Amino acid sequence: MAEPRITVTQTRSAIGSKPKQRGCLRALGLGRIGKSNTLPDRPEIRGIIARVPHLVEVTTAEEART
Secondary structure, eight states: OOEEEEEEEEEEEOOTHHHHHHHHHHHHTSSSTTOEEEEOOHHHHHHHHHOOOEEEEEEEHHHHHH
């Protein structure tokens, strides 16, 4: 069975945020407000998202398709 996936969308600017937070956004494949990326729902990805919850919005891939 396929691995569950999540869609991560950047909702706020990284201007004024700490360098580690900007690095987390880059690791998620984001860089601009409104940009989205679909990633596997794994603990390491969830850990990166936990560092920048105020900058991103997370939905399941199924929700994003409808």
